[in-house]
Amino acid sequence: MNRLDILAVGNLIRNGNTIEEAHSTSTLIRSGNVNIVVDTSTKEMLPAIKTSVRQVGVLPKDVSIVVLTHMHDDHCGNNDLFGKAKFYVRKEECPEEKSFIQVSGNTEIAPGVRLVHTPGHTEGSMSVFVESERRYAIAGDAIPLEDNYRKMVPPGINYDVTIAMESIKSITDYADVIVPGHGFPFLRDARKER
Ligand SMILES: [Zn+2]
Structure with missing residues (x-):
């Protein structure tokens, strides 16, 4: 069964329309003997990530796949920690970055671990859908904060509100x-209209 662990809980502090501080959440998926990290957060979160991987008994060199939900700096700050990993990024995010595996369609990277295109925040934003004892979606900034779900509002940074809301729907569906x-992480409200 696939297992999820949160390596670091990131935060996002806004002052009006200005983002004062942003560190992404970083997640580990263990699928059989394949270790997958989704988003590597920022340098400020490096101590937390190092502690977490030690606690779960996974060395950074044992991580074979890193998925970047998109290429904003606050999601990619510790890429160099995972020196043995292949990096998966949507093709829209970094067409010139040849060392990355450029993802186009939705694709399964391990049993029950799917990369799903969820644009809106950026054109190449993708989420990771994971089958486990429950169904998990690691949304990246398609759903930057729980508040976006509670209030059903698109990410503050988006290029198309309709597309962004469609992505929120596909994640929460x-x-x-x-x-x-x-x-x-938060639970989808079972009473909420799907
Ligand atoms: Zn972002």
């Missing part, structure tokens, strides 16, 4: 538990 781009 699937998932029982949502890991937002920033903050703690």
Whole structure:
């Protein structure tokens, strides 16, 4: 069975329309003997990530796949920690970065671990859908904060509100538990209209 662990809980502090501080949440998926990290957060979160991987008994060199939900700096700050990993990024995010595996369609990277295109925040934003004892979606900034779900509002940074809201819907249609781009995982409200 796939297992999820949160390596670091990121935060997002806004002052009006200005973002004062942003560190993404970083998640580890263990699928059989394949270790997958989704988003590597920022240098400020490096101590937390190092502590977490030690606690779960996974060395950074044992991580074979890193998925970047998109290429904003606050999601990619510790890429160099995972020196043995292949990096998966949507093709829209970094067409010139040849060392990355450029993802186009939705694709399964391990049993029950799917990369799903969820644009809106950026054109190449993607989420990771994970089958486990429940269904998890690691949303990146398609759902940057739990508040975006509670209030059903698009990410503050978006290029198309309609597309962004469609992505929120596809994530919440699937998932029982949502890991937002920033903050703690939360449960989808079963009473909420799907
Ligand atoms: Zn972002």
